[in-house]
Amino acid sequence: MDLNKLEKLHELREKGAISEEEFVQAKAKLLNDQSVFDGVTNNLDSRNYSMLMHFAQLLCFVLPVFGWAVPLAMWLIKKDDDYVDQQGRIVCNWILSSLLYTLIGIVLAFVLIGFVWLFVLFILSIIFIIMGGIRAKDGEIRNYPMSISFLTVRPIPALPRPGNP
Numbered sequence: 733m734d735l736n737k738l739e740k741l742h743e744l745r746e747k748g749a750i751s752e753e754e755f756v757q758a759k760a761k762l763l764n765d766q767s768v769f770d771g772v773t774n775n776l777d778s779r780n781y782s783m784l785m786h787f788a789q790l791l792c793f794v795l796p797v798f799g800w801a802v803p804l805a806m807w808l809i810k811k812d813d814d815y816v817d818q819q820g821r822i823v824c825n826w827i828l829s830s831l832l833y834t835l836i837g838i839v840l841a842f843v844l845i846g847f848v849w850l851f852v853l854f855i856l857s858i859i860f861i862i863m864g865g866i867r868a869k870d871g872e873i874r875n876y877p878m879s880i881s882f883l884t885v886r887p888i889p890a891l892p893r894p895g896n897p
Contacts, residue, residue: 737762781810781870782819788841789823792856800827815887818873821883822864829880830857 741762785806792799804827807820833853840846851886860876867874873887 739776772827778810778813779871780814781806781813782816782868785816785819785823786861786868789827789861800831804829812822815871815873818885818888819868822868822873822875823886825879825882826857826860826864826876829878832880833842833878849883 733763734790738759741750741755741758741801744750752844759765769810785803788802789799791802803820803823807816807823810816834850835852837846837853840849860878864876873885875881875885
């Protein structure tokens with residue numbers, strides 16, 4: 733528990749910057765070692781870890797198995813953290829979706845259009861992975877575009893920012 737954050741939270745309540753209800757919610761989150769002042773219910777370590785989990789998918793360009801094994805192992809290691817769990821579901825949804833899209837591209841390669849499909853999928857995968865990592869760092873919980881929802885991803889409610897209703 734960080735006493736400085738708790739004192740700052742108390743000062744905000746005393747100045748009227750946050751309501752009593754916001755104070756109680758933020759205090760409960762703070763006592764659970766959660767970040768209070770950045771407007772999300774997850775701490776900075778969880779966001780950094782989630783960002784790395786998204787970027788770990790890029791290991792598929794080194795060895796294809798690493799691109800799905802490393803992020804899934806990272807997810808399973810910290811699955812008890814609700815934020816990491818939701819981000820892991822997002823990663824898993826994209827891994828399964830891109831695998832399905834790759835299989836479709838391989839089948840279509842017999843008609844030559846599959847090569848274009850696979851090239852576009854390659855480019856989009858890089859873009860989506862980078863976007864997912866940035867969103868995870870910013871505290872957003874959202875599936876990649878074109879991702880099929882094999883696993884349900886639920887948003888975690890964010891705390892209101894001090895001074896905003």
